[in-house]
Amino acid sequence: MTPAAESLQLSLYREIPRAEWSRLAQGLEQPLTEQEVVQIRGLGDRLDLREVRDVYLPISRLMSTYAAGLRGIGSETSAFLGTDAPRIPFVVGVAGSVAVGKSTVARLLRELMSRWSDTPRVELVTTDGFLLSNAELERRGIMARKGFPESYDRRALVDFVTRVKSGEEEVRAPFYSHMKYDIMPDASVVVRRPDVLIVEGLNVLQPPPAPNDVAVSDLFDFSIFVDADTADIEEWYVSRFLQLRAGAFANPASYFNVFQHLSDDEAAQTARDIWNETNLPNLVENVAPTKHRGTLVLRKGRDHAVESVLLRKF
Numbered sequence: 001m002t003p004a005a006e007s008l009q010l011s012l013y014r015e016i017p018r019a020e021w022s023r024l025a026q027g028l029e030q031p032l033t034e035q036e037v038v039q040i041r042g043l044g045d046r047l048d049l050r051e052v053r054d055v056y057l058p059i060s061r062l063m064s065t066y067a068a069g070l071r072g073i074g075s076e077t078s079a080f081l082g083t084d085a086p087r088i089p090f091v092v093g094v095a096g097s098v099a100v101g102k103s104t105v106a107r108l109l110r111e112l113m114s115r116w117s118d119t120p121r122v123e124l125v126t127t128d129g130f131l132l133s134n135a136e137l138e139r140r141g142i143m144a145r146k147g148f149p150e151s152y153d154r155r156a157l158v159d160f161v162t163r164v165k166s167g168e169e170e171v172r173a174p175f176y177s178h179m180k181y182d183i184m185p186d187a188s189v190v191v192r193r194p195d196v197l198i199v200e201g202l203n204v205l206q207p208p209p210a211p212n213d214v215a216v217s218d219l220f221d222f223s224i225f226v227d228a229d230t231a232d233i234e235e236w237y238v239s240r241f242l243q244l245r246a247g248a249f250a251n252p253a254s255y256f257n258v259f260q261h262l263s264d265d266e267a268a269q270t271a272r273d274i275w276n277e278t279n280l281p282n283l284v285e286n287v288a289p290t291k292h293r294g295t296l297v298l299r300k301g302r303d304h305a306v307e308s309v310l311l312r313k314f
Contacts (some may be wrong), residue, residue, distance in 0.1 A: 012292060013310040021309045022054035028061060031115040040111060042104040043247075044240045046304045052108065055306045059224075059296065060112035063092065066222050067196065068118055086167055089193070090119065091219055094200040095294065096226030097287050098147070098279045099237035101304060105226055106200035113196050123164075123194040127201025128176035130157040133183045148282050149203050154216070161219045164197050179248065181255035202282065205290035217293060225294035230283065232302045234275050241271035 030053050032040075041047035067090035078085035092109070096102035106124055114122040130153050137143040137151060145151055156174075163171045175187035191197065199216065205223060208215040217223065228236075241259075245267050249256045262270060291297060297310035 011313075013297065013312055016309045016311060018054065018305075018307055018309070021058060024058035024061070025053050028053075028057050030057065032111060036111065037108075040104060040107045042101065042107075042240075043243045044099070044236050044304070045101050045104045047104060047108070051305060052112075055298070055309070056105075056108050056112060059309075060109060060116065062296075063090075063109070063113060063196075063222055064116045064119060066090070070221055087195075088167065089165055090196045090221050091161060091165055092196060092198045093204040093217060093220040093223035093294075094198060094226070095202065095205045095223065095287070095290060097228075097230075097233050097283045098202065099240055100226045100228055100233050101236075101300065102200055102226045105224065105298070106198050109224075110196075110198055113198075119195040121194045122196040122198065123191045124198045124200065125160075125173050125189055125191065126176070127152060127157060127199065127204060128178075129174040129183070129189060130154075130160070131176060131183065133185075134181070144278065145282075147202055147278065149206055149209075149286055152203065154209070158214055158216050158219070161197070161199060161216055162214075164191055164194070165219055167193060169193060179251065179254050202287055203290070205293040206286065207290075207293070217290075223294045223296070225291045225297045226300065227291055227297050228300040229302070230280070232300070233283070234272070234280070236304070237275050237279065238268055238271040241274075242267055 030049065032049070032052055034049055037047055037049055037052055070090060071087070074088060075085045094102050094106040094109070096105075103126070106126075110122045110124045113119050131137075131146065132140070132151055132153055134143065137146055142148070142151055160171060160173050169192065171191045172188040173191065175184045175189055176182070177184050177187075199220070204220075205217045205225065206215055208218070242264065244256070245259050245262065248254055249260050251257065259267060259270060295312050298306050299308045299310065301307045
């Protein structure tokens with residue numbers, strides 16, 4: 001991190017060590033079982049009940065407080081204007097690198113937020129569904145840049161979140177198959193007036209591409225960036241690739257079935273090549289620079305455990 005970035009971090013955020021943050025969980029009931037935590041965590045993540053209690057339970061309580069506060073502001077504004085107060089969904093963005101564990105964070109927060117009485121209906125949508133189809137990426141000559149900002153239908157994503165936040169009864173998002181590595185044209189994700197909408201993806205904190213454009217991050221009420229040292233994320237990526245080779249990649253229908261018969265050394269080298277050619281440049285150029293746009297930053301250590309929480313000052 002450059003001195004300028006460090007100065008920005010210090011000025012924008014209060015950094016709270018894990019030991020101090022975990023004390024905020026005192027008096028909060030643990031709503032999840034060990035089996036539920038196992039079902040939520042992704043490949044390579046080391047999420048357990050202690051991590052849920054110490055780190056994520058206080059985050060969910062804080063987000064619930066934010067949601068209640070915004071509803072209060074909405075009601076007061078409507079009273080001031082003499083209009084009805086519609087119930088507007090609380091929209092959360094979760095960003096971070098490939099393999100940093102942001103999907104697990106998003107799934108966990110969906111479960112925790114749904115246990116609070118004020119926010120029982122929580123929906124989760126990933127930006128994978130807003131990737132351009134493989135055919136379109138090939139047509140544009142950017143298949144090798146899949147996951148970079150230009151590989152997404154940004155306007156469709158903004159339109160989707162806008163419609164959800166506007167209170168439409170039913171809004172549909174495209175469905176992405178990780179098995180096929182492509183959009184499924186005959187499937188969709190349906191969102192029906194949630195209390196909370198969580199949007200998870202690599203580039204959800206990107207600023208608007210032009211001064212008069214709207215970014216999806218403009219529609220967030222709260223945002224989280226999952227952070228870790230780049231060298232650690234690379235090791236997590238390689239480890240996950242090896243686990244997938246022995247699992248999902250073994251399915252003949254998988255797009256990545258071609259990797260199944262690689263030796264351990266060949267698979268590890270293939271994973272590092274993909275990391276260095278695609279994921280690392282995307283992280284450096286597009287993902288990491290958006291960290292300071294988050295409301296909250298989770299700083300992970302080498303063992304995937306959160307070491308500190310950075311909360312934006314007000």
